[in-house]
Amino acid sequence: MEGKREKWMVFSAWPYVNSVPHLGNLVGSILSADIAARYLRMRGAEVVFASGSDMHGTPIEVEAIKRGIEPKELAERNHEYVKKLFEKWNISFDNYSKTESPVHIKFVQDFYRKVYDNGYIFDDVVQMLYCPNDKIFLPDRFVVGTCPYCGYEKAHGDQCENCGRLLEPTLLINPRCAICGATPIVKTTRHWFFDLPAFTEKLEKYIEGNKNLPANARNMSLQMVREGLKPRSVTRDNKWGIPAPFPGAEGKTIYVWMEAVLGYVSAVKEYFEKRGTPEKWREFWFDENTKTVYFIGKDNIPFHVIIFPALLMASEEGYVLPWTVASTEYLLFKGLKFSKSKRHGIWIDEALEVFPVDYWRFALTALRPEVRDTNFTWEEFRRVINNELNDAIGNYVHRVLTLAYRRFGQVPEPVEESREAAELSSTISKLVDEAGDAMARFRFKEALAKIVKLAGEGNAYLNRTKPWELDDGAAATVLYGALHLVKALAITLSPIIPGSAQKMWEFLGYSDSVERHLWEEAKEPPPPGQALKEPKPLFRKISEEDIDKAIERIEEIRRAKEASS
Ligand SMILES: [Zn+2]
Ligand SMILES: [Zn+2]
Structure with a gap:
C-alpha cells in the first residue's frame, strides 16, 4: 500500500449486562461492528475494535438486592457470561473490557476532574423521589404511577408507554416504588451537572461539517442542538458506580450513561497497556486522521452525536470526534419487537444451542434491517x-x-x-x-x-x-x-x-x-500446483423438523433457566 496505513477505531455500544443480548441487540451493534472491523483489517487498515460490559447503575443494583448478593458479584458473573458468548459468536474484539476495569475507573475520574477544572461542571439542588422503605433515591425508570395525560396506571417516571408522552417522576399521580411498591417521598438532594449548552456553537459546527454522519442522524441532532440544549446530570445517589471526583460530591457516583460512554477511550488505552505500549492509544485518539465508527441503536444517536462529542470537547485535550455513527432499523421477531419482559424473541445464548454460529451470522447479515424494519x-x-x-x-x-x-x-x-x-x-x-x-x-x-x-x-x-x-x-x-x-x-x-x-x-x-x-x-487466482485438501460439505439444509426441534429446545432452555433463578 502506498503512503500511511489508514487508522480506524471500531466501536459497538457497550451492552448493559443485567441481561443477555438478544438477536435484535446483536445484529445492529456487536455483529455489525465485528464485520466492519474484519473488513477494515482486510483492507489493510490498522484497526482497534473495542467494547465492554456496562456494569454499574440501578437495574443491576436492584437485581442484586432482590437476589441478596453484592452488585459487583452479579455484574462480574454476567460480564463473564456475555464475554464467553461473544467469543462463541466469533466476535474479533481487540479488547472486550468492562466498566469495573481499574483502567476505566481511573480514566473516568481523571477525565471528569479535568472537565470540572475546565469549568464545565456545576452543582445544583434538585428534588427527587426517594423510597423510605428501600432507602434509595429512585431513578426515573423505578417510579411507576398513573399518567397525568391518559390515566394509564403503569406509566414509568420517564415516559408513559401508553400515550408515549415524556414525563418527570414528580408528575405521576399516585407514584409507587417499582421495587417494593411503597409510596416514595420527595427529598432534596444535590447533584452535579455537565454544562452541555456551553458547547452549542461548537456542536453545531461539528455536526454540520461532518458529512460522514448519516443524513437522519445529522438532521435529528442538528435540530436538537438548535432547539436548545439543557445541562445533563452527571451524578447519581447510587452506591454501585464510580465515585464522583468533584469536591463536595462524596457518596455520589457518576451516572452510568455519562461514565460508560468514556469506555470507548479507556478500552483502547487498556488494550495498548496490555500490549506493553501504554502510550500508543494517543496515536489513535489524538490523531485527527483516525476514523471512528460507532455501531449503536437508533435511540442512542443523540447521545453519540451530541453529548459524547461535547464531553470530548470539554476535556480540551484534542480527542478525535466521532467520524460516523452507524445504526440499523429494527429487527422484528414474528412481526413484533423483541421483548425481554414478554420473552418474545431469540437470545444469543439460545441461538447457539440450536444452529451453528455461521448459520446465524449469515442469516442475521442477510436479514439485517438496513433500510427498513425487517422481520425475523x-x-x-x-x-x-x-x-x-x-x-x-x-x-x-x-x-x-x-x-x-x-x-x-x-x-x-x-x-x-x-x-x-x-x-x-x-x-x-x-x-x-x-x-x-x-x-x-x-x-x-x-x-x-x-x-x-x-x-x-x-x-x-x-x-x-x-x-x-x-x-x-x-x-x-x-x-x-x-x-x-x-x-x-x-x-x-x-x-x-x-x-x-x-x-x-x-x-x-x-x-x-x-x-x-x-x-x-x-x-487473483490461487497458485497453480497448490495441493488441494479433500473437501467436505460445509453446510447442510435445514428441514421443517429441524426448526420444530430448535423451537422445542429453546423452550426447554428457558424452563431450565427459570427453574434455576
Ligand atoms: Zn399516558
Ligand atoms: Zn421501595
Whole structure:
C-alpha cells in the first residue's frame, strides 16, 4: 500500500449486562461492528475494535438486592457470561473490557476532574423521589404511577408507554416504588451537572461539517442542538458506580450513561497497556486522521452525536470526534419487537444451542434491517440458509473442490485461452469491488447479496462449461477459473462467516488464516500446483423438523433457566 496505513477505531455500544443480548441487540451493534472491523483489517487498515460490559447503575443494583448478593458479584458473573458468548459468536474484539476495569475507573475520574477544572461542571439542588422503605433515591425508570395525560396506571417516571408522552417522576399521580411498591417521598438532594449548552456553537459546527454522519442522524441532532440544549446530570445517589471526583460530591457516583460512554477511550488505552505500549492509544485518539465508527441503536444517536462529542470537547485535550455513527432499523421477531419482559424473541445464548454460529451470522447479515424494519421468522431463516448459504454458496464450493480434487489433486495449470474463463475473471473482479464498496459503506446486507450473486455466477459458469465432459486440458482451464471464484468467496465471506471461510481457504490448500489476507487478493487466482485438501460439505439444509426441534429446545432452555433463578 502506498503512503500511511489508514487508522480506524471500531466501536459497538457497550451492552448493559443485567441481561443477555438478544438477536435484535446483536445484529445492529456487536455483529455489525465485528464485520466492519474484519473488513477494515482486510483492507489493510490498522484497526482497534473495542467494547465492554456496562456494569454499574440501578437495574443491576436492584437485581442484586432482590437476589441478596453484592452488585459487583452479579455484574462480574454476567460480564463473564456475555464475554464467553461473544467469543462463541466469533466476535474479533481487540479488547472486550468492562466498566469495573481499574483502567476505566481511573480514566473516568481523571477525565471528569479535568472537565470540572475546565469549568464545565456545576452543582445544583434538585428534588427527587426517594423510597423510605428501600432507602434509595429512585431513578426515573423505578417510579411507576398513573399518567397525568391518559390515566394509564403503569406509566414509568420517564415516559408513559401508553400515550408515549415524556414525563418527570414528580408528575405521576399516585407514584409507587417499582421495587417494593411503597409510596416514595420527595427529598432534596444535590447533584452535579455537565454544562452541555456551553458547547452549542461548537456542536453545531461539528455536526454540520461532518458529512460522514448519516443524513437522519445529522438532521435529528442538528435540530436538537438548535432547539436548545439543557445541562445533563452527571451524578447519581447510587452506591454501585464510580465515585464522583468533584469536591463536595462524596457518596455520589457518576451516572452510568455519562461514565460508560468514556469506555470507548479507556478500552483502547487498556488494550495498548496490555500490549506493553501504554502510550500508543494517543496515536489513535489524538490523531485527527483516525476514523471512528460507532455501531449503536437508533435511540442512542443523540447521545453519540451530541453529548459524547461535547464531553470530548470539554476535556480540551484534542480527542478525535466521532467520524460516523452507524445504526440499523429494527429487527422484528414474528412481526413484533423483541421483548425481554414478554420473552418474545431469540437470545444469543439460545441461538447457539440450536444452529451453528455461521448459520446465524449469515442469516442475521442477510436479514439485517438496513433500510427498513425487517422481520425475523423461522421460515425466513430456513429459506436464507437453504437457498443462499447451502445451495448457492455451499454447493458451488463443494462441486468445484470435489471436481478439482478428484481429477487433479491440486490447483491445475490453465493450458489454453478461454473466453469463458476470461469473462469469469472480470465478473469476479467486478463483484468483489461492488461487495467491498458496500462493506465500506457499512451496508453488509448489500455486500452479502453481491457475494451470493458471485456464487450464482459460479454455478452458471459450471453449468455452461461442464468441465466433467471436457478433456484434461480444457477441464484444467475451466476449473482454474472456478477455483479462483472459490478463493474470492473465501475472502469476501471471511468478515461475515469467518469459521466457514477459513475451511474453504484450507480446502484450497492454504495453511494460514484467510483473515490475514487483503480483500484485493480475491481478484487473483490461487497458485497453480497448490495441493488441494479433500473437501467436505460445509453446510447442510435445514428441514421443517429441524426448526420444530430448535423451537422445542429453546423452550426447554428457558424452563431450565427459570427453574434455576
Ligand atoms: Zn399516558
Ligand atoms: Zn421501595
